[in-house]
Amino acid sequence: MSAILPTSAEENYLKAIFKIAEKEPGPVLTNALAAEMGTSAASATDMLKRLSDKQLVAYEKYRGVTLSEAGSRLATSLIRKHRLWEVFLVDKLGFAWDEVHEFAEQLEHIQGENLTERLDDFLGHPRFDPHGDPIPDAKGRWQHRTQTRLLTLSPGQRGIVTGVDDHSPTFLQYLAEMGLSLGAELEVLERTAYDQSAKVRIGEREAVLSEKVGQNLFVRII
Amino acid sequence: MSAILPTSAEENYLKAIFKIAEKEPGPVLTNALAAEMGTSAASATDMLKRLSDKQLVAYEKYRGVTLSEAGSRLATSLIRKHRLWEVFLVDKLGFAWDEVHEFAEQLEHIQGENLTERLDDFLGHPRFDPHGDPIPDAKGRWQHRTQTRLLTLSPGQRGIVTGVDDHSPTFLQYLAEMGLSLGAELEVLERTAYDQSAKVRIGEREAVLSEKVGQNLFVRII
DNA sequence: AAATATTTTTAGCCTTGACTAAAAATAAAA
DNA sequence: TTTTATTTTTAGTCAAGGCTAAAAATATTT
Known part of the structure; x- marks a missing residue:
């Protein structure tokens, strides 16, 4: 059996x-x-x-x-474990969001009764990981947010950073330097038609973000 | 290199x-x-x-x-990781002391820069694991306690439970039922010469512990 | 010291998860 | 539709880590 x-x-x-x-x-x-x-x-x-x-x-x-149904359940459970461990590493152990992927890649394979649910309890049932990706619940149900790529915002629109589409350490480090952590607020001030770069206000600061950044950064419009 | x-x-x-x-x-x-x-x-x-x-x-x-020197360092580091993860599982995730071995057996193999030290910081630099076993420090130095087997105590002597020599779940569960968790105080009331069993007081309760238990339970005499 | 018993190593095989090179199937182009 | 290109599979190899059976080394008895 x-x-x-x-x-x-x-x-x-x-x-x-x-x-x-x-x-x-x-x-x-x-x-x-x-x-x-x-x-x-x-x-x-x-x-x-x-x-x-x-x-x-x-x-x-x-x-x-x-x-298959079984394969899909297994994959979902792995993603759940991966993302919960990432929350642990960032929230509890104090790692930066660009440092945790490799650890989580190993931790997601730890086997045993109840570990995931206890971890989830301990972390306070987070619904998103440190990169803004949704964490499926114990039954494999997915959260879904309404988010857009920064690229789609027009001058004057404001947004809250909700996630990234590129998880590479270099991109994540760049964002951190720019003050673009999860939950940061920004406003598009200008957009250059030629290369789709955008001048944005991030809190107090101003910065120019390339099309590539606009493509890989998710925001919720406010 | x-x-x-x-x-x-x-x-x-x-x-x-x-x-x-x-x-x-x-x-x-x-x-x-x-x-x-x-x-x-x-x-x-x-x-x-x-x-x-x-x-x-x-x-x-x-x-x-x-x-070899390198092999010894590696083994010590594994024991350190194993025991730190056990502390995490018991203190933070709320597992019982008999449930954590298999998890720690997997977690000790997680590789990567700084994980162990961050975990150690997060746990508050514990010096003993949930079974009372010493946790070597980052440089591989061992703590050592003065502890004796319960078997060596004579009637009238009192002790504090500091560890176990048998880590099997059945023994650990039995101890938990008896109120013999780490730090519990007990007093030997009588010892039967025939089979070395002992009548002991554990907090308020009284119980009879076999030679086998006396052999596998460490205490610090007070 | 020779015979016997025990321990350890060697030899050969198996599975998992890789690889390369060659063959076969499918898709695209002439 | 036939040829050419691409994709996928098969065949054969390798290393890690296990196994069993047989051989070799060491230890123990007599």
């Missing part, structure tokens, strides 16, 4: 499939998965057979792969 | 060697190591070759093995 526990490698593939399917609905292709995992197509094919044997995915040769 | 990180399996062997060498000074024999790891002597031999290649142990065929 007891299902065998997936290995960490299997879990990472499930997360990758989930992540790709989130952006690009429909079956996930082997090459896309291999790219996401930073591995070869041959390795991905091998793993897809294993995941298929364990009923975690529906896999058809040459046709791509989709998560 | 950068030394390759040991795998979790290698780390577990180092811990096991450390643990055996602690009780039984001198080189650790292959069979003892295999028994401690719950594996075959052949597997232990394989691993000893790997550890020896990585200079983590000094291994001589048929003669047994001892930890």
Whole structure:
């Protein structure tokens, strides 16, 4: 009766499939998965057979792969654990938001009864992680916010920073230097038509943000 | 220059060697190591070759093995991490002392800059884990207490519970039911010569503790 | 010291999760 | 529709970490 526990490698593939399917609905292709995992197509094919044997995915040769109900639940649970641990690392241990990904990548694979729920209790049931990404609840239900990319704001509009679409340490560090942490308020003062860069007010300061930043920063318009 | 990180399996062997060498000074024999790891002597031999290649142990065929300086530092660091995570699980997440071993066994292998020191700060630099075992400091220095087995107390002597020598969940649960948590005060009222069992007062209660319990419970005499 | 028993190592095999190179299937272009 | 390009799978290899069975070394008895 007891299902065998997936290995960490299997879990990472499930997360990758989930992540790709989130952006690009429909079956996930082997090459896309291999790219996401930073591995070869041959390795991905091998793993897809294993995941298929364990009923975690529906896999058809040459046709791509989709998560099964069980696989989807597992992926969601991993994302939940990853994000809860990130909250722990930032809120309790005092790490910066650009330092926690690698730790959480390991911590999400810790197995055992009740750990996640106790951690969630301890953290006060946070609904978003330090990057503003939603944390699914214990039943796998997702929160969803209405947020827009900074790029879409016109001069005069104001917003609150709610998240990022690029999680790289360099981007996160840059934002921190600019005072653009989660919850920061900003106002678009001007936008340059030529390159879509924007002059913005961040609290007291003024700064110019490139299109790339505008593309990767989520805000809630106020 | 950068030394390759040991795998979790290698780390577990180092811990096991450390643990055996602690009780039984001198080189650790292959069979003892295999028994401690719950594996075959052949597997232990394989691993000893790997550890020896990585200079983590000094291994001589048929003669047994001892930890190198590097191996010893690593084992100590693992014990430090294990015990700090146990403190976290009990003090912060509210687990009972018999529930945390398996979690800590996984958490001790989490790798990354500064995690242990931040965790130690967050926990307030505890010097003992939830079972009363000492937590080495960041430099690998050990605390040592003066503690005796309950078995050595004579009627009339009183003590404070400082630790256990048996970490099995069943023993720990039994102690908890008896009110014998860390720091509990007790007094030996009588001792039966025949089987070394003792009638003790634990706070308000009275109970009879077997020789086995007396053997596995550490106290500080007051 | 020789015979026997025990411990340890070697040899050969298995699985997981990688890899490369070659083959096969599918898709796109002529 | 046939050729060419792309994607995917298969085949064969490797390292880590386990296993069993057999061989070798060490220890213990007689």
